[in-house]
Amino acid sequence: METTHRVFVGDSRDLSAVDDESVELxxxxxxxxxxxxxxxxxxxxxxxxxxxxxNGDGRAAFDAMHAQLERVWDELERVLVDxxxxxxxxxxxxxxxxxxxxxYQNHARVLEAFEERGFEPLPDVLWRKPANSAxxxxxxxxxxxxxxxxxxxxxxxxxxxxAESRAFEPKADRRYEAAYFWEERNQWFTDVxxxxxxxxxxxxxTDDELRERSAAYPLEIPYRLLCMYSAYGDTVLDxxxxxxxxxxxxxxxxxxxxGSELEDAFLEVFDDGVDEIPALSRSVGRARLERHREFVExxxxxxxxxxxEADYYETPxxxxxxxxxxxxxVRDIERxxxxxxxxxxxxxxx
Numbered sequence: 254m255e256t257t258h259r260v261f262v263g264d265s266r267d268l269s270a271v272d273d274e275s276v277e278l279x280x281x282x283x284x285x286x287x288x289x290x291x292x293x294x295x296x297x298x299x300x301x302x303x304x305x306x307x308n309g310d311g312r313a314a315f316d317a318m319h320a321q322l323e324r325v326w327d328e329l330e331r332v333l334v335d336x337x338x339x340x341x342x343x344x345x346x347x348x349x350x351x352x353x354x355x356x357y358q359n360h361a362r363v364l365e366a367f368e369e370r371g372f373e374p375l376p377d378v379l380w381r382k383p384a385n386s387a388x389x390x391x392x393x394x395x396x397x398x399x400x401x402x403x404x405x406x407x408x409x410x411x412x413x414x415x416a417e418s419r420a421f422e423p424k425a426d427r428r429y430e431a432a433y434f435w436e437e438r439n440q441w442f443t444d445v446x447x448x449x450x451x452x453x454x455x456x457x458x459t460d461d462e463l464r465e466r467s468a469a470y471p472l473e474i475p476y477r478l479l480c481m482y483s484a485y486g487d488t489v490l491d492x493x494x495x496x497x498x499x500x501x502x503x504x505x506x507x508x509x510x511x512g513s514e515l516e517d518a519f520l521e522v523f524d525d526g527v528d529e530i531p532a533l534s535r536s537v538g539r540a541r542l543e544r545h546r547e548f549v550e551x552x553x554x555x556x557x558x559x560x561x562e563a564d565y566y567e568t569p570x571x572x573x574x575x576x577x578x579x580x581x582x583v584r585d586i587e588r589x590x591x592x593x594x595x596x597x598x599x600x601x602x603x
Contacts, residue, residue: 264513
């Protein structure tokens, strides 16, 4: 199996390099409006943002920032296939502007914008971010009422383009081989993720400003979403590519990918680590199998049996739909003009 992974340097408000209805899944995390580290970026996109902040008008700045993101949402509507899924990872922001402290509800604004474009909202996910601080509040400490809870979660908003799900050819191998294990379904499709506890993705660079602007989410998040909402052969888009976490997940999961990124320096950093991807993909696949085997042992200890055997792995499975699971690993990476071409093979167990 072969996949391609293209990355373009450019403004995600214009994804003209991506064809109409050529993407099955979007997985992305945009810059969050009203988070100070993104003020300069939004001001570059629209000077009215900077003017509003300077004038202490937080609401106007918030509206102007989201107006720029909505131009990207217009592009997502164009490039997604009917029935395609968009997963938007976004956090709310707390900020004091002109002496007034409040929360700016980014998730609500994004939800409204997608509904206005005809997307169907699907059940979303809250995931709890790794936190290093023991403080669980903001404000004046122990004296009521001027303390506020700390935002320790982000939203994964899930939308479908149109009212109907995608259609597949009957018994399509690329869909059944991309199945997930029964216990993975139970873990992944809960609406609160508290088990994504690894450190946030970091990039290896001596450029402090570039590291600060990376703001990547953990690899586990896009990897799960790709497994949940796409099949082998699908294409996933990340219009806010950053450190390339979504592309990395697509490589490990055996999907095609497209990314758009303003800073070409990120592409150079990603390219420096490409040779490590085959080992990473193998590790990810083997970890899934190992977790499944641990589940099998626990289930047997509880006195529960299994009716089915996996076709490609020496392990029982709970349902018939799991029998065809066939994990992939990266065997070879070829650099092409605008990205990478990857050869995948069935996961090697030894």
